[in-house]
Amino acid sequence: MRNMPKQFTRKWGPSLHPSRDEAPKTLAGRVAQQLRLDIIRHHLEPGERLQFEKLSKRYEVGTSPLREALFQVAAQGLVVAEDHKGFVVAPIQFDEMLDVSNLRANLETYAIRGAIQEGREDWEVDLLSAFHRLKLAGIAVSADQDDEDLRTEWEDRHRAFHYALCKGCGSPWLLHFFDELYDHMERYRRYFWKYAERAVAADNEHEAIMKAALDRDEERAATLLQAHFQKQARLTMNLRKKVERAAAAAS
Amino acid sequence: MRNMPKQFTRKWGPSLHPSRDEAPKTLAGRVAQQLRLDIIRHHLEPGERLQFEKLSKRYEVGTSPLREALFQVAAQGLVVAEDHKGFVVAPIQFDEMLDVSNLRANLETYAIRGAIQEGREDWEVDLLSAFHRLKLAGIAVSADQDDEDLRTEWEDRHRAFHYALCKGCGSPWLLHFFDELYDHMERYRRYFWKYAERAVAADNEHEAIMKAALDRDEERAATLLQAHFQKQARLTMNLRKKVERAAAAAS
DNA sequence: CATGTCAACATTTTCGAAAATCTCTTTCCG
DNA sequence: CGGAAAGAGATTTTCGAAAATGTTGACATG
Known part of the structure; x- marks a missing residue:
């Protein structure tokens, strides 16, 4: 039993969506949550362009964590990413x-x-x-x-x-x-x-x-x-x- | 009509999951697709740690696009991310x-x-x-x-x-x-x-x-x-x- | 012998600048 | 006048190094 490969012993659950309560420890995770809230609560307008410079100031982070946060939220569909054209708040449809x-x-x-x-x-x-x-x-x-x-x-x-x-x-x-x-x-x-x-x-x-x-x-x-x-x-x-x-x- | 805000004129669709056929233009996107395939096809073992150094060599990219790719795939649940501990291929459960x-x-x-x-x-x-x-x-x-x-x-x-x-x-x-x-x-x-x-x-x-x-x-x-x-x-x-x-x- | 602390190491995370790509304006030619 | 080509400017994307965090093992202590 004790030598079973670890994929069998892990307790199960997809552990996808970060639980709403527990705060992430990385900058990227924190920014992602703030972004989500800002979009859901319309502090960022639908269709608005999300430029790195502005967001960098707003959330006080560098480009790397910002970028990661945007990808996290984009995977959920609240922002849409277009290659080499940046990110946009998902439009109201x-x-x-x-x-x-x-x-x-x-x-x-x-x-x-x-x-x-x-x-x-x-x-x-x-x-x-x-x-x-x-x-x-x-x-x-x-x-x-x-x-x-x-x-x-x-x-x-x-x-x-x-x-x-x-x-x-x-x-x-x-x-x-x-x-x-x-x-x-x-x-x-x-x-x-x-x-x-x-x-x-x-x-x-x-x-x-x-x-x-x-x-x-x-x-x-x-x-x-x-x-x-x-x-x-x-x-x-x-x-x-x-x-x-x-x-x-x-x- | 012509002055309607753009969120009404955009044609609709969540545009989430990147379509399987169309290749992304950014490195991060390409790496994400390769990662997906490598995991689905078990070229990467379930439970395996995904270290940046190794993956950097494997896919021949720097840390930034790699990191973004990992987040994209993590959002889908094929890899799981743990803060400050890195990424792991989702276990078989x-x-x-x-x-x-x-x-x-x-x-x-x-x-x-x-x-x-x-x-x-x-x-x-x-x-x-x-x-x-x-x-x-x-x-x-x-x-x-x-x-x-x-x-x-x-x-x-x-x-x-x-x-x-x-x-x-x-x-x-x-x-x-x-x-x-x-x-x-x-x-x-x-x-x-x-x-x-x-x-x-x-x-x-x-x-x-x-x-x-x-x-x-x-x-x-x-x-x-x-x-x-x-x-x-x-x-x-x-x-x-x-x-x-x-x-x-x-x- | 078990337990806790500390330092050295390995790894991830973040930053700031360089490279690549797109956009918009201007210019030139048919 | 219309449309393609070119270049300047703005923006995103990528890289490599610095900072932060987690991990391991040796050593001291109860």
């Missing part, structure tokens, strides 16, 4: 948003089915507390719709809730894709903050989904989740028209 | 293989449904020719099971066939995930070449799936595809036991 939303619907449905079949006790506990935290943040936001920090807190907890739903499925690859897709979705949702009041709080839907999951009712949970995504997609498609009209009028 | 396989089954089923609903004429044509090419390669391989090049050709066409199945769905994100997952799957499949005769050629299954797709019979296609994956999973799980017994005996 409503068709892509729909694609992301549909794929999320599929993946999370798959995940919740797995979680309901295999999820253990701590999955239930985490899910329950994630929902509670989301609910409280929802109440806070509806009290003051314009507070950036409250909305950001809500976003974080919303992500945590959906993540908690999926977590029980025990598929690291799925959770990795979840993270990548959710980053994009959050960016799109934040994009609409500028153009419209917050989409109707869907916490009752979240609660229904959670209850179905805790009841281990696979079909009900799947149906509710699909409906949840479809409703969100409808709402954002309406906003899309609004935004495009506004953009057309401005020209 | 059978649990992960099962995860990848299950996720592929789900994603490709989702894709084939979309393709059957929305796929256009050229999708059908591409699918048909991809199958034909796969079939021919299968015949060639069964004639000489030990020819590396023939098997590699078969692998390429097998990927192309599954890709052609999914392509009609028109979801760039799904196709991106497909590429990432398939790279891992191919690596695992090649891993078994060393330990076992090739898994039974499943070209009759491929043909049945293709026909169902061309008949636009969504349910039949989905069922056949699921069965296809389940059968492959069973086969590889058997091989897994064999490999693990061999590894245990060797120690």
Whole structure:
């Protein structure tokens, strides 16, 4: 046993997406995380060119770590790299948003089915507390719709809730894709903050989904989740028209 | 119209995974592709440390492009990066293989449904020719099971066939995930070449799936595809036991 | 004998400058 | 006037060396 090659003894998990909480020890990693946040939160505009000189000043690093950070974020699609032409913040593309939303619907449905079949006790506990935290943040936001920090807190907890739903499925690859897709979705949702009041709080839907999951009712949970995504997609498609009209009028 | 901000006018698509055919113009990109192939084809061993000095000689590049290449491949999970400790070829983990396989089954089923609903004429044509090419390669391989090049050709066409199945769905994100997952799957499949005769050629299954797709019979296609994956999973799980017994005996 | 500390070494990470590539303007010719 | 060619300028990409970090083994200590 003791002489088995090390590829068999390593504990498994893709260890891809760096966990949101743990800070990387290298400059490149830190810059990558800052970049991600700056893009998701629209501190960097969609379509904006990312020049090394400017970013070097902004993040106070040399070209090497900056370059590595850009590649990390580019692999995720939040920036696009063109050979010898540099990097650009990924543009806003409503068709892509729909694609992301549909794929999320599929993946999370798959995940919740797995979680309901295999999820253990701590999955239930985490899910329950994630929902509670989301609910409280929802109440806070509806009290003051314009507070950036409250909305950001809500976003974080919303992500945590959906993540908690999926977590029980025990598929690291799925959770990795979840993270990548959710980053994009959050960016799109934040994009609409500028153009419209917050989409109707869907916490009752979240609660229904959670209850179905805790009841281990696979079909009900799947149906509710699909409906949840479809409703969100409808709402954002309406906003899309609004935004495009506004953009057309401005020209 | 002409003054619309550029994020609306860009044509859409995530443009993530660099297309397999088009060669990157930067050193880093080229090295990344070579690295991918070397890992998938086991020219670099699972678990092997990737030291800059050695890789610098191997690929004849400096540290900067090498580092960028490693990050690109690390984002895909074929190598894992540890801060200040360097890079390692992703280990072989059978649990992960099962995860990848299950996720592929789900994603490709989702894709084939979309393709059957929305796929256009050229999708059908591409699918048909991809199958034909796969079939021919299968015949060639069964004639000489030990020819590396023939098997590699078969692998390429097998990927192309599954890709052609999914392509009609028109979801760039799904196709991106497909590429990432398939790279891992191919690596695992090649891993078994060393330990076992090739898994039974499943070209009759491929043909049945293709026909169902061309008949636009969504349910039949989905069922056949699921069965296809389940059968492959069973086969590889058997091989897994064999490999693990061999590894245990060797120690 | 086990445990902790320190120094020397190996390796990764970062920096700053040189080389390569692209872009934009100007110029020249049909 | 239109379009190709050329050159200046801006930007990205690459290299090689310096700085930072992790690792190993010897030595001292409980």
